[in-house]
Amino acid sequence: MKLITPFLLRYIIAATFLTVLFRFFLSYFLKVDDSLAVLLVAAGYGLSMFFSGFYFGKKDGTYLPIYDIGFRFHLATFVVHNVVSALWLLSGYASAKESINQLLVSAGIWGVFLLIHFIVYLRLRKHSIDDLDKSDLFE
Amino acid sequence: MKQKDKLQELLHAWEETYKKGQLTFWIFLSLQQESRYVDEIKQFVEEQSAHTMTCEEQSLYRVLRKFEHVGVLSFENRKGNKGPERKYYFLTPLGKELFQQFVKRNIQLFYNPHIKNLINIPSS
Numbered sequence: 001m002k003l004i005t006p007f008l009l010r011y012i013i014a015a016t017f018l019t020v021l022f023r024f025f026l027s028y029f030l031k032v033d034d035s036l037a038v039l040l041v042a043a044g045y046g047l048s049m050f051f052s053g054f055y056f057g058k059k060d061g062t063y064l065p066i067y068d069i070g071f072r073f074h075l076a077t078f079v080v081h082n083v084v085s086a087l088w089l090l091s092g093y094a095s096a097k098e099s100i101n102q103l104l105v106s107a108g109i110w111g112v113f114l115l116i117h118f119i120v121y122l123r124l125r126k127h128s129i130d131d132l133d134k135s136d137l138f139e
Numbered sequence: 140m141k142q143k144d145k146l147q148e149l150l151h152a153w154e155e156t157y158k159k160g161q162l163t164f165w166i167f168l169s170l171q172q173e174s175r176y177v178d179e180i181k182q183f184v185e186e187q188s189a190h191t192m193t194c195e196e197q198s199l200y201r202v203l204r205k206f207e208h209v210g211v212l213s214f215e216n217r218k219g220n221k222g223p224e225r226k227y228y229f230l231t232p233l234g235k236e237l238f239q240q241f242v243k244r245n246i247q248l249f250y251n252p253h254i255k256n257l258i259n260i261p262s263s
Binding site: 062064 | 159160163201204205208209210
């Protein structure tokens with residue numbers, strides 16, 4: 001069973017690139033103490049990640065309609081954001097206002113939502129064969 | 140609406156619903172004896188169904204990907220008679236078994252003499 005599809009991989013690459021950009025500009029504007037720019041960077045990151053997920057998710061559904069209610073993309077976003085952020089913080093590029101503890105707390109809260117998403121996904125899997133919707137498979 | 144027009148409209152509506160799901164049958168049928176690449180599958184489906192079934196190449200690829208994902212089809216890359224390497228699709232043992240079971244349960248009943256007799260529409 002192949003759940004890592006070409007469009008999910010492209011999304012992971014795009015998300016990695018966006019997260020690196022986000023961490024760079026966030027650290028920079030935190031260092032120069034520009035609150036408005038920090039807000040704009042965060043909003044821009046959120047929006048660009050959303051539209052990137054939407055774009056690649058739509059393409060992915062056309063390529064192979066995996067019935068996972070967006071769970072694979074959510075998991076990929078979670079992993080990419082937290083891994084890139086942790087590497088950024090541990091490599092010492094971050095500003096003094098960022099810490100690994102903040103990242104762990106936000107990952108913990110996000111993780112709860114990810115877990116709920118996973119439970120819903122597992123429940124819906126009953127309606128699928130190898131993650132493809134039964135009612136759509138022989139359409 | 141004239142009776143003839145109504146008949147045509149009803150026929151089209153019924154056929155539209157009836158044909159949904161039929162593509163699977165024709166794809167399996169095309170791969171029953173030999174592996175084929177997409178163009179050959181398309182040609183087989185259209186010719187053997189007397190052009191009552193048509194399929195776009197893109198939607199055919201999408202269907203084949205789904206079947207490959209659930210393990211009823213697989214493919215191997217081979218050089219065609221002309222041109223570049225192509226994906227030759229074939230039925231897996233699971234796909235063959237699925238097709239046989241489907242035909243047994245849904246198609247063979249039309250060979251029942253009683254049903255055949257009922258279907259036998261008099262020529263007008």
